[in-house]
Amino acid sequence: MPELPEVETTIRGLKSIVGSTIVNIKINTPKLRFFIPKNIQRIKNHTKIINIKRIGKFILINLSEQNTIVLHLGMSGRLRLYSLEKFHRQKHDHFILKTNNNKFLVFNDARRFGFVDFDKTYLIHNRKYILNLGIDALDKKLTANMLFSKISNTMVPIKQILLNQRIISGIGNIYASEILFDAKISPLQQGKDISLFKCRKIVISTRIILLKAIKKGGSSLRDYVSVDGELGNFQNNFKVYNREGEKILGKNIKKIVQYGRSTYYCPELQIIN
DNA sequence: CGCTCCACCTGAACGC
DNA sequence: TGCGTTCAGGTGGAGC
Secondary structure, eight states, rough: OOOHHHHHHHHHGGGGGGEEEEEEESOOOOBBSSSSOOGGGGTTTTTEEEEEETTTEEEEEEETTEEEEEEEETTTEEEEHHHTTTTOOOTEEEEEEETTTTTEEEESSSSSSEEEEEHHHHHTTTTTHHTTTOETTTTOOOOOOHHHHHHOOOOOHHHHHOOOOTEEEEEEEEHHHHHHHHTTTTTTTTTGGHHHHHHHHHHHHHHHHHHHHTTOOOOSSSSSOOSSSSOGGGGOOOTTTTTTTTTTTEEEOEEEEETTEEEEOOOTTTTOO
């Protein structure tokens, strides 16, 4: 589920535990997508949470003593923050951190495609899943030239390119369709046929769509809620996603399947060269 | 190496 | 009501 805007909304909601200390760790489900490292139990009582940030769709919780916890939400993962009185265990609560200000940070994930990782910070930064990441979709250093140079030799369609986290990280299946609609580019257009000018449009549309979505608290289709349990709002601003058969600007919205994933677009407004 | 497709899971929605 | 099928916001790895 969660793409960059949902992950960003999540980490913004976790500010209230930055600076607090961890007083307990509970693992209810040892194996998610991967096993939760056993040495995470070595986190000492009163280890401080120094910082919480995001790279692409990965959440990094930086701790004192050069340790870092990594969380990835997969398709159905969510992080919730409960006060002591509101906390009660729910189905699929896999991993729980309790802090000294009586908050419970709960990782819930029905499908268990997400994961929890833990290690020394410098080792986390050398994980393959981090090293392989392309530039973050909201990084100001992302330029049309960068995108152009990475895609100008491939026959892979641009929709699939946008989902490739090694090229740009953070975009997922919803926002790929929305970005391409905003940029007026066909999802079927192959990388080699995307001009530098179109790359510029993609870079601009990426910022516009993702920032708007963050402003709306992300998108809630099925699973996603903020750490306080609030629904996001951006699903009401989808132009094409999930709107097969409807019209946009008087033109039909169509659904196709690319690489096994749904793509929504408007063939009349998103023309192939 | 690059590309395509599948597996990994649960649960909700839909058709009969 | 129930049962089978399909689909879902992601991604690592097998196979070519």
